[in-house]
Amino acid sequence: MNITFLGTGTSAGIPVIACPCEVCHSTDTRNRRTRASVLLSWKSKNVLIDTSTDLRAQALREHISHVDAILYTHSHADHILGLDDIRPFNFWQKSAIPMYGRPETLSHIRRAFPYIFESSSALSIIPQVEDFEIDGPFKLFDMDILPVPILHGPNEIIGYRIGRFAYLTDFKSIPPSSVSLLADLDVLVLDALRRRPHPTHSSLDDSIAWARRLKPGRTYFTHMCHDLDHESTEQALPPDIRLAYDGLQIVLES
Ligand SMILES: [Zn+2]
Ligand SMILES: [Zn+2]
Numbered sequence: 229m230n231i232t233f234l235g236t237g238t239s240a241g242i243p244v245i246a247c248p249c250e251v252c253h254s255t256d257t258r259n260r261r262t263r264a265s266v267l268l269s270w271k272s273k274n275v276l277i278d279t280s281t282d283l284r285a286q287a288l289r290e291h292i293s294h295v296d297a298i299l300y301t302h303s304h305a306d307h308i309l310g311l312d313d314i315r316p317f318n319f320w321q322k323s324a325i326p327m328y329g330r331p332e333t334l335s336h337i338r339r340a341f342p343y344i345f346e347s348s349s350a351l352s353i354i355p356q357v358e359d360f361e362i363d364g365p366f367k368l369f370d371m372d373i374l375p376v377p378i379l380h381g382p383n384e385i386i387g388y389r390i391g392r393f394a395y396l397t398d399f400k401s402i403p404p405s406s407v408s409l410l411a412d413l414d415v416l417v418l419d420a421l422r423r424r425p426h427p428t429h430s431s432l433d434d435s436i437a438w439a440r441r442l443k444p445g446r447t448y449f450t451h452m453c454h455d456l457d458h459e460s461t462e463q464a465l466p467p468d469i470r471l472a473y474d475g476l477q478i479v480l481e482s
Contacts, residue, residue, distance in 0.1 A: 229371075229393060230269040231415070231478040234276075234286035236471075237261025238421060238429075238453040239306035241282065251454040258458035258473035262286060263306040264397050264451045266417070268390065273369045275299060277388060277395055283310025289475065294321055297368055298357075300329030301397055302385035303336035311341055314355050324356035328368075330375070330386060331361045376406050381428030389413075393480055394444075397451050400428050402438065413444035414480055417472065420449035422456060432456070439469050448472040 235241075242261040243252035251259050263280035273296040280286065295317045301307060314325055329337070337359075338345045344355050365374045374389040378399035387396035392414040396402070399419050402410070410416065418438060421429035429451065430438065439447040447469045462471045 229480045232267040233472045233476040234265040235262035236450045278307040279310040281309040283313040298327040303333045318356045324358045326358045328360045410442045416444035416447045419451040422453045
């Protein structure tokens with residue numbers, strides 16, 4: 229399985245509009261972070277986790293030629309607003325794209341994009357999707373997809389485990405019942421918003437502690453805000469914990 233980080237930024241994206249800070253003005257391209265999303269590829273299938281606000285720019289940058297399924301973590305704006313950008317994929321593929329998410333996530337998406345789900349025939353091209361509500365593990369293109377419940381502040385949302393890879397964006401804590409789902413990972417991706425505590429996101433220190441506890445082969449941090457400069461933050465981390473950046477690709481053997 230190939231993993232491509234499409235976006236590694238928090239909801240505002242980095243640079244933040246009108247922000248005078250050093251990270252937002254950095255010439256290190258790893259400090260340019262679009263909204264959080266990853267592309268997983270196996271058996272020539274492309275699977276998106278979330279449709280970020282920046283999906284169009286991400287798809288052009290990474291030369292994504294087709295999307296075969298979408299897995300949603302939750303319905304916050306930064307994770308869903310790119311849904312309209314799947315229209316060219318529908319056009320080239322001549323098919324609807326299956327999307328998976330918890331019932332409450334899909335019902336928020338239906339309310340955010342009523343024109344996609346209304347039955348009246350549209351006069352212009354609209355996204356074509358088939359929505360599938362999930363409440364547990366399921367199979368997708370011969371792989372087991374395991375939703376992993378996590379707490380995003382007061383809200384329970386999901387991350388995903390696929391084989392020996394897990395992607396947990398937007399969490400403040402991992403409930404005990406989900407810790408057991410995260411054993412024996414080669415690669416773990418964790419939310420690490422900033423150094424200071426935040427009510428709905430894990431801090432850098434808390435995410436380092438989660439990595440130590442879950443003991444994956446490698447950990448990558450994502451959903452980072454402009455408090456974290458790539459180079460200086462990464463230098464202070466243990467070698468098995470790295471900051472992800474837009475465009476980073478990882479190959480998983482299993
Ligand atoms: Zn987010
Ligand atoms: Zn969120």
